[in-house]
Amino acid sequence: MLILRRVVKRRVRAAVFAVAGLLLFAYALWPWTPMARLARPPRTIVFYGFSILGEVINHGVFPAFQKRWADRTGERVEIVSSFSGSGTVTNQIILGVPAHLALLSLELDADKLAQAGVVPARSWRRFPFEGVVNRTPFVILVRPGNPRGIRDFGDLTRPGVRIVHPDPFTSGGANWAIVAEYGAGARSGAADPRRAGHDLLLGVWKNVVAQAASARAARTQFENGFGDALITYEQEALYDRARGKLTADVVYPRSTILSEHTLVRIDRNISRRDADLVDAFAAFLFGDEAQRIFVEYGFRSVKEPFNEANPGFGSIRDPFRIADFGGWERARDEIVEAVWKGQVLAEMKK
Amino acid sequence: MNARRKSRGGHSGRGSSLFPVSVLLLVLLPLLLMPLAAVFVFALKGGPLAFWDAVRSPEAQFALRFSLLIAFGTTLVNAVLGTFAAYVLAKHRFWGDRALGVVVNLPVAIPTVVVGTSLLLLWGPIGLLGKMLVPLGLQPMFRPLGVLLAHLFVTFPYMLGAVKPVLDELETTYEEAAYTIGASRWTTFRLVLLPALRGGLITGALLTFAHSLGEFGATVMVSGNLRLKTQTAPLYIFAQFEAGDIAHANAIAAVLALLSFTIFFFLFRFASRAERQEAG
Numbered sequence: 362m363l364i365l366r367r368v369v370k371r372r373v374r375a376a377v378f379a380v381a382g383l384l385l386f387a388y389a390l391w392p393w394t395p396m397a398r399l400a401r402p403p404r405t406i407v408f409y410g411f412s413i414l415g416e417v418i419n420h421g422v423f424p425a426f427q428k429r430w431a432d433r434t435g436e437r438v439e440i441v442s443s444f445s446g447s448g449t450v451t452n453q454i455i456l457g458v459p460a461h462l463a464l465l466s467l468e469l470d471a472d473k474l475a476q477a478g479v480v481p482a483r484s485w486r487r488f489p490f491e492g493v494v495n496r497t498p499f500v501i502l503v504r505p506g507n508p509r510g511i512r513d514f515g516d517l518t519r520p521g522v523r524i525v526h527p528d529p530f531t532s533g534g535a536n537w538a539i540v541a542e543y544g545a546g547a548r549s550g551a552a553d554p555r556r557a558g559h560d561l562l563l564g565v566w567k568n569v570v571a572q573a574a575s576a577r578a579a580r581t582q583f584e585n586g587f588g589d590a591l592i593t594y595e596q597e598a599l600y601d602r603a604r605g606k607l608t609a610d611v612v613y614p615r616s617t618i619l620s621e622h623t624l625v626r627i628d629r630n631i632s633r634r635d636a637d638l639v640d641a642f643a644a645f646l647f648g649d650e651a652q653r654i655f656v657e658y659g660f661r662s663v664k665e666p667f668n669e670a671n672p673g674f675g676s677i678r679d680p681f682r683i684a685d686f687g688g689w690e691r692a693r694d695e696i697v698e699a700v701w702k703g704q705v706l707a708e709m710k711k
Numbered sequence: 712m713n714a715r716r717k718s719r720g721g722h723s724g725r726g727s728s729l730f731p732v733s734v735l736l737l738v739l740l741p742l743l744l745m746p747l748a749a750v751f752v753f754a755l756k757g758g759p760l761a762f763w764d765a766v767r768s769p770e771a772q773f774a775l776r777f778s779l780l781i782a783f784g785t786t787l788v789n790a791v792l793g794t795f796a797a798y799v800l801a802k803h804r805f806w807g808d809r810a811l812g813v814v815v816n817l818p819v820a821i822p823t824v825v826v827g828t829s830l831l832l833l834w835g836p837i838g839l840l841g842k843m844l845v846p847l848g849l850q851p852m853f854r855p856l857g858v859l860l861a862h863l864f865v866t867f868p869y870m871l872g873a874v875k876p877v878l879d880e881l882e883t884t885y886e887e888a889a890y891t892i893g894a895s896r897w898t899t900f901r902l903v904l905l906p907a908l909r910g911g912l913i914t915g916a917l918l919t920f921a922h923s924l925g926e927f928g929a930t931v932m933v934s935g936n937l938r939l940k941t942q943t944a945p946l947y948i949f950a951q952f953e954a955g956d957i958a959h960a961n962a963i964a965a966v967l968a969l970l971s972f973t974i975f976f977f978l979f980r981f982a983s984r985a986e987r988q989e990a991g
Contacts, residue, residue, distance in 0.1 A: 378977075389779035407937070415954055443936050444954075457836030458853045458935040574953075581955045 404635060405439045406642050407459050411447035411466040411533050411622070412577035413594055417658040418442060418464075425654060426645045430638070438638060446575030447533030455479055459630050461639045464494060464646075466533025466576075468623045469689040485625045489647040493621040495660040497596040498677055499534075499541040501612040502583060509589050513614045514545040517590055518564025525588040526569045527579040529697065534576030534620070536697060538592045541618040543696050544681055548616045558696075563705045565592075584608065594620065599659030599673045616679040619661065747968065754965035757958055765962035773939050774947035775966065781855070781943065782923040785862040786916050792863075793870025793915060794908070798900070800871075801878035816868045826864050827932025830857065853935030858943065861929035866919045873915030877908055913981055921974045924967065 391397055410418055423440045430438055443450070443458070447466035454460050455477045465471055468485075471492070475482040485492035503511050509522055517524055527535035539562065546561030547554040571587050573579035576594060583591040591609070601607040624646060631639050645651050652662040656671045668674060686692040755762055765771060800812055818826065834841045835852045844850060851857045881904070889899040927945040934941040936950065944967050951960035 385779060386783055389776045389783060392773065392776055393780070412954075439939075441937050441940050443938065444950075445936070453935060455837075456831060456852075457841075457850065458937070577955065578953045581953055584955060 404436070404638055405441050406635075406639055407461045407630070408440055408442040408464070408642075409450045409454065409458065409460040409462070410442065410444050410464040411450060412444055412575035413534075413597055413600075414464055415442075415444040415577075416600065417655060417660065418444075421654040421658055422646065422651045423642075425650055426642055429645065429650070430641065444577075446527070446531040446578070448531040449574065454627060460627050461631050461635070462643060463625045463627065465623050465625060466620065467536055467689060468492075468621070468683075469536065469693055470533060471623045471625050472690065474625060474627075479629070480625055480627060484628075485623055488624055488626075488643065490663045492623045492625070493663055494624050494646050495652070495655045495662060496619045496621050497594045497660050498613075498619045498675075498680060499538055499592060499617045500595045500598060500675070501614060502580075502591040502593060502598055502609040503612055504589060505608060505610055507610050507612070511590055511612055513612070514542055514561055514565065514617075515549075517568060517592075518561065520568075522568050522590060523570040523588040524565060524568045525571045525573070525579050525583045525591045526566075527576045527593075528572040528574055529701070531574045532576055532579075534579075534594060535572075536693075537618055537620040539701050540683065540686065540692055540696055541592070541614075543700060544618055544686065545614055545616040548679060548681065555700075559700050559704060562701060563708060566701075566705050567709060595661075595675065596659040599671070602673060603659065611675065613675040613677055615677075616681065617677055619680055619682055621683065750961055750964050750968055753957060754961040756961075761958060762962050762965075765959045766966060768959065770938050770942070771947060771959065771963050774942050774944045774963065777855070777942065778924055778944040778967075781858055781862055782920045784859050785866055785923040786920045788859075788863055789866055789870045789919050790912065790916055793867065793919075794874050794912065797871050797875035797878055798904075801875050815871055818865055819868045823865055823926065823928030824932060827861055827929035830861055830864065830929070830933050834860070852933050853937070853941060855941060857933040857935075858930055858941060861933045862923045862926055865926055865929050866922045869918040869922060870912075870915035873918065874908055874911040877911040878904070881907055910981070914978060917974050917978045917981075921971055921978075924970060924974075 406423075408418060408423075419440070419442060423442075427438060427440075430436065443453075443460075445453075447470050450460075450463060451465060451470040451473050454463055454474060463474075471480070471485050472482075474480050475484070501511060501514070501517065503509060509516070509519075511517060511522070516522070526538065529535040529539060542565050543558040543562045545558075547558035549557055549561075551557035571579075571582050573582050576597065579591060580593055580597055582588070595611070598607060598609065598611045602611075624643060626639070626643060647663075649664070649667075652664050652667050653670065656662050656667050659671065659673065661668050661674065683689055683692055686696065754765075766775075796815055800808060800815070831852055832838050834844070834857065836842070836845055836850060838852075841850065841852065851860060885903050886899055889903050894902070925945060926943070927949070930943050931946055931949070934943065934946060936942055936946050942950070944963055948960045948964050948967070951957075951963070
């Protein structure tokens with residue numbers, strides 16, 4: 362009798378485990394079953410973007426496009442997206458992720474794709490505005506009340522200021538920040554602009570205490586309490602302020618760069634069947650509706666008049682662009698490689 | 712069980728064990744217990760409704776289901792492969808068996824990021840074999856299959872490690888007896904070895920499942936990290952955390968931690984029951 366009860370008990374327990382396991386399995390398998398698949402939209406756009414684009418694409422621009430497309434064709438489409446540092450995205454695409462479109466932080470990364478044979482050289486320049494979808498200036502975020510009294514890039518070189526900076530090897534934003542720091546020095550009216558640019562860059566980098574893989578990751582570090590100052594996209598700060606989440610003050614430097622973000626179409630990943638959809642979304646990004654959404658999320662539109670819609674945009678005395686330094690290829694060779702890597706990093710080791 | 716515990720700690724009195732136990736607890740508190748508690752505290756910070764919303768978001772749901780499915784698949788494949796490997800290594804002596812025994816256990820020692828990289832360099836579009844697959848339109852990397860391959864590699868030794876010791880200790884006389892009454896190799900395996908292996912199989916399966924559920928290093932290399940396509944739960948947590956969305960990250964982290972606790976609870980119960988049976 363006792364043995365029988367024990368056997369029954371064991372059987373029941375085994376059955377309970379089996380049922381629990383089966384339920385878990387059914388829960389996991391559900392999206393791949395034919396029933397669930399029927400309900401899913403048949404066509405998707407695979408979109409890779411650099412770190413700060415996540416919200417504006419997934420919650421702003423794509424839903425608007427989805428609606429337009431459904432109105433026009435009656436078809437429901439979905440987006441599959443991935444966002445990380447611009448350099449990371451570039452390397453992933455070279456390794457073969459199935460991206461249709463990539464919005465990169467800087468044209469240099471598009472050049473890398475061309476060099477790897479992924480896209481024809483300069484193919485992105487056939488898009489409107491030479492492939493630049495939007496812009497945003499580089500600013501300094503400081504702790505509330507600006508306890509360190511930081512007013513410009515020059516103040517970041519003071520001893521004891523701790524700076525959080527994205528990593529130039531994986532982050533497009535970090536490359537923009539380097540040109541912003543160098544350019545602010547070079548355009549300060551000094552007798553020897555190159556020297557002044559170098560000195561400012563060296564002073565800033567001597568105070569860098571933490572590096573993150575992307576601009577967004579750097580901001581997360583800063584939010585978690587690291588450092589006194591963060592050099593980042595204005596958009597990051599504006600988007601947070603709009604949601605009432607900004608826990609930092611924004612400092613607009615006298616001179617700073619406006620980053621320009623380049624859209625690349627990866628032809629080899631786009632089937633003939635999906636080409637119309639992908640191209641429609643690419644065109645939509647440059648259209649008025651998407652440009653207005655970008656402004657709403659804190660990006661500066663390539664269509665100047667739209668920028669008046671966002672009162673949060675700060676004024677910058679001396680904004681400059683990468684074209685002022687001869688474009689990215691020259692800026693990379695002369696500023697990032699020669700000055701930052703060749704001189705600043707070497708001098709910091711001393 | 713009780714009797715054994717008493718006999719082991721019998722010669723040291725109650726007072727003397729108080730000190731080492733409290734030191735151990737003090738060390739474990741900040742090392743293990745508090746970080747785990749922090750995950751749950753943060754996950755529930757916004758109230759249960761916010762937690763529920765975070766868990767229910769389509770991306771989080773997908774990541775959880777995808778992780779579970781990969782864990783089931785990994786467990787199933789490695790249960791078969793691992794048991795087979797354990798059987799071959801335990802029952803057969805051949806040239807190079809020692810070396811093979813080391814090789815199959817290598818995944819424990821190799822950093823998972825290296826596993827991911829090596830898979831990419833083999834199967835990826837620019838990889839040794841991957842290059843040949845591209846013209847055929849086949850490409851396992853950045854697809855669910857790539858994630859499965861990575862998990863199979865990383866968790867391979869767990870099944871083997873749980874089953875092989877049992878096989879090693881099993882007396883061959885039962886098998887021989889089965890053979891002498893004319894049972895085939897497969898019948899012998901099914902009727903003689905398999906019942907004895909039950910405990911090892913369950914332990915190995917639970918270990919494999921738990922490790923697959925939490926795998927990060929190799930997965931991040933081979934999955935392409937696509938939302939709603941190849942993003943596993945740990946990758947989702949990392950992506951949300953990097954994006955500064957700590958609430959979403961923590962909610963899924965809490966769910967994952969709970970699942971692992973449950974698995975390990977069963978693992979320990981099972982292990983202690985097996986021990987009891989052996990003792991009795």
